[in-house]
Amino acid sequence: MLNFAWLIFVPPLAALLVNLFFGRRLGRAAVGFLGAAAVGLSFLVAVAMLIGLWRLPVEQRTVTILLWSWIEIGQFRPEIALLIDPLSTLMALVVTGVGFLIHVYSIGYMKLDDEHHELDVRRYVRYFVFVNFFIVAMLALVLGNNLLLLYLGWEGVGLASYLLIGFWFHKPSARDAGKKAFIVNRIGDFGMALAILLIFRQLAITGEAAQAGSLAFYDIFAVIEANPAALLGIAVAASLLMLLAATGKSAQIPLWVWLPDAMEGPTPVSALIHAATMVTAGVYMIVRMSPLFELATVAGSNVMLVVAWIGGLTALMGATIALTKTDLKRILAYSTVSQLGFMFMAVGVGSYVAAMFHLTTHAVFKACLFLGAGAVMHATHGELNINKMGGLKDKMRSTYLTFTIAAAALAGFPLMSGYFSKDAILVAEFGAHQYLLYVLGLGTALLTAIYAFKMVFVVFWGQPRDKKLYDHAHEQPRLMTWPLWILAFLAIFGGLINLPFVASLEHWIEPIYELGPVGAAGHPDVAMEIVLLVLSALTALVGIYLAYFFYVKQPGRTDAIRERLSALHQVASAGYYFDRVYDSIRQGLWSTAHFLADTIDRGGIDGAVNGVARGVGWLGERTRRLQTGLVGVYALTMFVGLVIVLGYFLITSLVN
């Protein structure tokens, strides 16, 4: 029935191979078309998967498609197999759908390089090869049926991200950003690999490997359900290691520092990889492995609450930093960090539906915001400082309107998609009696509304601050504005997939997981839920008004406030000093490695060799003197040797 699902990999894989080998001869137009069309075809396959799955009865909506058995060693028998269930299908739809629009946008955007010269055709080809590779890896991540395939995709998207962050490799800042993302993510990957080893070892020890030796998700869950004691011993350690991996990939505390720097990559990459898809992999992974996380919570260590609080703190910190930044893409990056924090909050209280809902709507409106930022950059010769912009709304009509719609969705403007999804998370916090997290979330939502509309007002409203930039500004070609409009449309109506009281997404996702003890906290009653809805709406409106007040009506006031809160402002704009601390750790490690290399490699080798040479010379000198031909000396030597050997045996027998 769903056996065609593997076809989803074929178009991007084929396109990347064709572009890799023949790209330069095909020319730009064909390369771009091929790259984008391939992802479009994958999207159609994803839609077909959705329909196919929809037509199945609810309890049969987990389909495993075996492609081949990878290896079978004793009970270790991972397979290359796809898992098609509501969760993976939703992810595949987001990845290919948003991915397709961003690819189309890239056709126009990537014609110019970062200094607005025409981009070399080879680099153009390379760009599309990399992003198609990213799509393939991301699909492997979300569609793989076992932990090893998840890991495969996990590494693959990390590699694509590294390559694309450093795409403008002639800029030292881009190279450094790539390196940083790489190192930070490897720390996370380490957690992932170790968690997998730990899980398999435990399965083998407890004799459950016969059941779950494939490391397939549902086999592991079956073990957890049938014999919770089997994995209980390592549930806490494994889920914490996985959480470490998730904080790396999804830029949460403590491993969030790479994402803002990742903005050195081309803007469509920021939209695709560092906002809409890859960075949500951590959320997806925890949702996927939630039975393990819940088991750890049952075991007595509330790992879920750790997840929720990491999310909550990251959300708040990200939003405060976003407020202090003036670089358009950095604001959006910190906003992404903050919104991912919301998703972690939802996951942490067991509301996987709210997390996935927000993941989906966020992918749409944040992609729209990034692509809009890209359009602004193109129009202003790569300028990113919002304090040099202003008044662009008359010059860039489509960009302005779509950016505003997406910003409204981000701010949680009533009835927009972001409003419903963010509210779902807040309601979940309330329902789980995590009132502190609820208040934290509501406060963050207020800050979100402020910085979202700060961008709109400063960039598009008011008077031009830089005449030259303003004169140069112009609207972008249709190939770039159409994706913006489609995304904006979805940003408005995307909330329909999970309206409160209608809840179709909920019915779609929820049946695949029997809600565990954590998620069982459930909803507050209807009256309370309506109160919360209204509260969310008011928060967003107040935030937007505050932005209007401070950035349009009385722009001078912000300076006064900044001065009043200078200490706080400084801490926030320095990213809470995470970077500085990590930098000193990194330097410490690096000098250790250097020391090791210097002393053990160079010093050690040469020292040893010179030492041997000197030693041989010395020995020669001595022996020349020892070989005196005097029998007495020889006898003495033998005697000394005998004493040493006898002494050795004496000592050993005493020890025993």
Place this chain on the structure above:
Amino acid sequence: MTEGLNFDYTVFIPEFLLLGLAAAIVALDLAYPAIRKQWLAYIAGCGLLATAGVSLAWIDVETNFADLVVVDNYLTYFRVFFMVIAAVVAFASADLVAQRLKHPGEYYGLIIVSTVGAIGMAGARELMTAYLSLELLSFSLYILVSYAKFDRRSNEAGMKYILLGAFSSAMFLYGMSLIYGITGTTYYSGIAAALGERATDFEWALLMGLVLMIAGIGFKIAAVPFHMWTPDAYEGAPVAVTAYLATTSKAAGFAFVLPLFSNAFQVVHDDWSWMLAGMAAATMILGNVVALQQRNIKRLMAYSSIGQVGYLLMGVAALSHASASALVLHLTGYMVSNLALFVVIIAWVHMNDSEEIADFRGMRERAPLLAGVLAGALFSLAGLPLFAGFVTKFILFQAATDDGYLWLAAIGVTTSVISLYYYLQVMREAFVSAPAEGAGPLPVPLLMRGLAVAMMLGVFYVGLYPQQLFDAIDNATRFLFV
């Protein structure tokens, strides 16, 4: 004494063939000095492959020669293994040796003779036989390392290698004599039997013997702290010999260690397991950390190979049938990836005359096929999924955790995470940096391209369909644990 022993010389037919081949190539070079030297490589390579085919006749045969050498699937596996490696190295050396080295006949002769030594190490079930095989391999390698007669670095490297090699041989011999003193025999099976009923008095002598033997072996496989010679020997040796050092010499050490420890010392597993575990940990950490700082590709490969030895030692420390199979599987995957990488390095270094990693720049444009294989091989060494290195390393780590060495596996995971970093540095030069001014496309010989592609296919074969290979290996290591 000799009654009941099997003196059937036919079991050595593959080795006789190899020695004949070696003699024939040396004679050919002497008799026809005008012959195109590449032909010697082709003859050596084809002869080795043909002999590998002949040795397949011993599949599922179980026999022995005077109990000194056992012929079973384990030996058959390593016969094919070493002959294929030697063939690839011979083919890959064709142009390099013809144009840069003197006396090509002896070069190929020595490679073939050393292969016989490596095979002997895998087949030996008696210490003196093993020792002779080991020295046959070592002496051939001493000469090969210093083969670039007029290159000071090569001479210096050869000298260091000989001095330290002799030192390690002496340690190994002394260890052997202690073991002989305790057990009264040099046969593996006899040692195991004697150790099984040993009196406690010999505990210290046994420990001393084991320490000394492990130190000697540690030298051969370049495990920390006996690794010192590796970077210098790798750097000084002609690049094709470096490839041979990194493959056959290393693999032979493990092919020898597995039967030795499983047949002779498994009964005292607790006495040596911790030593090897400690060595594995130190080797993984030091090799991978120091590799971060290297600028020369041969030195980088030296430290990378030290790191890999650490992973392999994990399998010896946790010795069981499962971990032995995992070890040989990883060894095979590692060798295939290593050969793929070295084919690229040999071709590139030969044509560009530089061993600096920085001079790999622009490979993507100048030799795209080589660059592709380079990337694949490096990904495999780093253990990225889809490539050989991931699945084999994962199985090895998992086998180690099964035997209680979770902490070793954790170090292994950490250090492989580190290793990707220095592998990517090579890749960055090859793919991102622009070629030097005026450097055009390189005319890579067809043979090198074919070899590179063949090795790459091998990497994917092990990475994607490891089942057949694993079954073959499992069927081979089974004989060590009967």
